[in-house]
């Protein structure tokens with residue numbers, strides 16, 4: 001059955017049609033970048049995960065964090081459970097790695113703002 005998805009690679013937002021029964025053929029893409037996006041979105045959708053974590057001893061400040069590359073959408077919940085257990089000790093700097101290879105992916109969870 002053909003799936004319809006919107007390409008989010010650029011703001012144009014093409015309406016893609018992806019056919020899993022025909023080697024994930026992609027149509028509706030205005031440029032070639034829509035093809036790998038459409039295939040991946042059906043086979044193994046991934047997203048960069050952004051969140052915040054607690055700073056130890058500071059109930060008012062949370063530190064923004066994100067994965068340094070996309071992780072499988074199916075692992076988002078597991079990743080959030082890990083992130084919710086993190087307490088950072090300031091100071092921290094942009095790019096500091098908090099969790100390496102989060103949920104068995106190639107991505108690291110990193111700090112997005114200097115604090116302290």
Ligand code: SF4
Pocket residue numbers: 007008009010011012013014028029030031032033034035
């Ligand atoms: S297919 Fe190309 S033009 Fe269309 S939204 Fe995706 S990246 Fe943009």
